[in-house]
Amino acid sequence: xxDRAPADRRGELLAIAAxxxxxxxxxxxxxxxxxxxxxxLSGSLxxxxxxxxxxxxEILRTFQEELFGQYDEILASDADPLAKLEQxxxxxxxxxxxxxxxxxxxxxxxxxxxxFDRFSYLAxxxxxxxxxxxxxxxxxxxxxxxxxxxxVELTYRFIRDTVWVAVSWYRPGGRRTxxxxxxxxxxxxxxxxxx
Amino acid sequence: xxDRAPADRRGELLAIAAxxxxxxxxxxxxxxxxxxxxxxLSGSLxxxxxxxxxxxxEILRTFQEELFGQYDEILASDADPLAKLEQxxxxxxxxxxxxxxxxxxxxxxxxxxxxFDRFSYLAxxxxxxxxxxxxxxxxxxxxxxxxxxxxVELTYRFIRDTVWVAVSWYRPGGRRTxxxxxxxxxxxxxxxxxx
DNA sequence: GTCTATATCTAGATAGAC
DNA sequence: GTCTATCTAGATATAGAC
Numbered sequence: 001x002x003d004r005a006p007a008d009r010r011g012e013l014l015a016i017a018a019x020x021x022x023x024x025x026x027x028x029x030x031x032x033x034x035x036x037x038x039x040x041l042s043g044s045l046x047x048x049x050x051x052x053x054x055x056x057x058e059i060l061r062t063f064q065e066e067l068f069g070q071y072d073e074i075l076a077s078d079a080d081p082l083a084k085l086e087q088x089x090x091x092x093x094x095x096x097x098x099x100x101x102x103x104x105x106x107x108x109x110x111x112x113x114x115x116f117d118r119f120s121y122l123a124x125x126x127x128x129x130x131x132x133x134x135x136x137x138x139x140x141x142x143x144x145x146x147x148x149x150x151x152v153e154l155t156y157r158f159i160r161d162t163v164w165v166a167v168s169w170y171r172p173g174g175r176r177t178x179x180x181x182x183x184x185x186x187x188x189x190x191x192x193x194x195x
Numbered sequence: 196x197x198d199r200a201p202a203d204r205r206g207e208l209l210a211i212a213a214x215x216x217x218x219x220x221x222x223x224x225x226x227x228x229x230x231x232x233x234x235x236l237s238g239s240l241x242x243x244x245x246x247x248x249x250x251x252x253e254i255l256r257t258f259q260e261e262l263f264g265q266y267d268e269i270l271a272s273d274a275d276p277l278a279k280l281e282q283x284x285x286x287x288x289x290x291x292x293x294x295x296x297x298x299x300x301x302x303x304x305x306x307x308x309x310x311f312d313r314f315s316y317l318a319x320x321x322x323x324x325x326x327x328x329x330x331x332x333x334x335x336x337x338x339x340x341x342x343x344x345x346x347v348e349l350t351y352r353f354i355r356d357t358v359w360v361a362v363s364w365y366r367p368g369g370r371r372t373x374x375x376x377x378x379x380x381x382x383x384x385x386x387x388x389x390x
Numbered sequence: 391g392t393c394t395a396t397a398t399c400t401a402g403a404t405a406g407a408c
Numbered sequence: 409g410t411c412t413a414t415c416t417a418g419a420t421a422t423a424g425a426c
Contacts, residue, residue: 009391025307027222030419044392046421108303111363112220147390154371154379155388157364158357165356168306176349184349192387193350195342204409225401239410241403 010048013038015101017055022104026056026112056105057118063102064125067095071132081140086186088136092163093182096170103167133160159189205243208233210296212250217299221251221307251300252313258297259320262290266327276335283331284384285377287358291365292373298362328355354384 016037020029031052035042049055070091074084096103110126113119133156140146162185170178211232215224226247230237244250265286269279291298305321308314328351335341357380365373 025220025222027220028307031421032419040391041393042420043394043422047391050421052420112223145390146388147386150383150388151371151379154376155383157361158380158383161360161363162353162357165360166352168356169352176346181349184346185353188345188350188353188387189383190387190389191342192383192385193341193345194385195340226403227401235409236411237402238404238412242409245403247402 013045013048014055014059018059018101018105021056021059021109022101026052026105026109053116053118056109056113059102060106060113060119060122063095063099063106067091067099068125068128070095071129075132075135080145081136081143082145085136085140085146088132089159089163089186089189090179090182093166093178093185096164096167097172097178100167100170100172103164107164107167129160130156162189208240208243209250209254213254213296213300216251216254216304217296221247221300221304248311248313251304251308254297255301255308255314255317258290258294258301262286262294263320263323265290266324270327270330275340276331276338277340280331280335281381283327284354284358284381285374288361288373288377288380291359291362292367295362295365295367298359302359302362324355325351357384 013034017029017034020033020037024033029052030042031045032042034052034055035045038045049058071088074087074091077084077087079087106122110119110122114122134152137146137152137155137159141148141152166181166185170181172178208229212224212229215228215232219228224247225237226240227237229247229250230240233240244253266283269282269286272279272282274282301317305314305317309317329347332341332347332350332354336343336347361376361380365376367373
C-alpha cells in the first residue's frame with residue numbers, strides 16, 4: 001500500500017473533526033478542539049484544509065455520495081415494492097451504524113449549514129431523499145401492499161424522521177445491533193403496535 | 196389590566212429570543228441578534244436578564260412545567276390505556292403547535308445545554324418523559340390492547356422521536372392542522388402501513 | 391507537516407450617563 | 409428602561425521559521 005500514511009492523514013483529521021462536530025455541534029467545536037484531539041496545534045490544520053467549513057463540507061459530500069448510491073441501487077433493482085422499502089430502511093440504519101458521525105452531523109447541522117451558499121447541495125440531497133421515499137411508498141400503494149388511505153407526504157416524513165433520529169441514541173456496539181433495531185422498527189411501521 | 200406593559204416586556208423579550216434560538220440555535224444566536232430583533236441595544240438586555248443562558252433557562256422551565264402537568268393529568272385520569280396513549284400523543288402535538296419555539300429549542304439544544312450544571316434538570320425531565328411513555332405502553336400491553344411481542348424500550352423511542360421531531364417541519368398555520376397530523380400518526384403507529 | 395507568533399474579528403458582559 | 413462606550417475572552421485564520 002504505497003503512500004498510505006500521507007494520503008490518510010487527511011482522512012484521519014477529518015474523522016477526528018467529524019467525531020467532534022457530531023458530539024458538540026459544528027459551531028461549538030473550535031479548530032483548537034480539533035487540533036488538540038489530533039495532537040497538533042490549530043495553525044497546523046490550515047496546512048491541510050482551507051477552513052473549518054471546508055472540513056465539514058468534505059465530510060458530508062463523501063458520505064452522501066455513498067449513501068445515495070445505495071438508494072439508487074435499490075430503486076434500480078427488480079425486488080418487489082415491499083422488499084425495496086425494507087431494504088431502504090435497512091440501508092439507512094446501516095449508515096447510522098457505519099457512518100454514525102456523518103449522519104449525526106447531517107441531522108443536526110444541515111439547517112444551519114444551509115444558510116451558506118456553498119452548502120446548497122444539502123437542499124438538493126434533501127429533495128432527492130424525499131423522491132426516493134415517495135417513490136417507494138407510491139409503488140407499494142400501487143402494488144396493493146401498502147394502505148391506500150394514508151397521506152403519502154406525512155407517511156414519508158414519519159419514516160424519514162424515525163429512521164434518522166435514531167442516530168441520536170443509537171451507539172455502535174450497544175446492546176441491540178442496528179439490524180435488530182431496523183427490524184423492530186419495520187415491524188412497528190408495517191403492522192402497528194395495536195394487538 | 197394594570198401594569199401589563201412592564202410585566203410583559205420580559206415575556207416579549209423571551210418570545211423574541213425563543214424564536215431566534217429555535218431558528219438559528221442557541222450558540223449561533225448572539226445577544227446582539229436578540230436586541231436587534233427587539234429594537235434595542237445589546238447592553239439594554241442585561242437590565243432584564245443576567246445572561247443569555249438565563250434567557251433560555253427561563254424559556255425551557257416555563258414550558259416544561261406546563262407540558263409535564265398535562266402528562267400528569269393524563270396518567271391520573273381514569274381513561275382506558277389506549278385512550279391515554281392517544282391523549283399523550285395529542286397533547287404532544289398540541290405543544291408543538293402552541294409552543295413551537297420552546298419544543299424546537301428543547302429538541303435541538305438540550306444535548307448542548309446539558310453540559311452545564313444549571314441545566315441538569317433537563318436530564319430529569321428526559322427521565323420523567325421516559326417514565327410517562329413506558330407506563331402508558333406497559334399499561335396497554337397488560338390490558339391486552341397493545342402487542343406484547345415488542346421491545347418496549349425501542350417502541351418508546353420510536354414514538355418519542357417521531358412525535359417530537361415533527362417540530363422540525365410542522366409550521367403552525369400550515370396545510371394540515373396539528374390534530375390532523377396527530378391522528379394520521381396514531382393511525383400509522385397503531386395499525387401500521389401494511390394493507 | 392508542524393510550530394511560533396500574531397493579526398483580526400466577534401461575542402458576552404459591564405459601568406455609568408440619560 | 410435604554411444608550412454610549414468599552415472591557416475581556418475566545419475564535420478563525422495567516423505568515424514565516426523550522
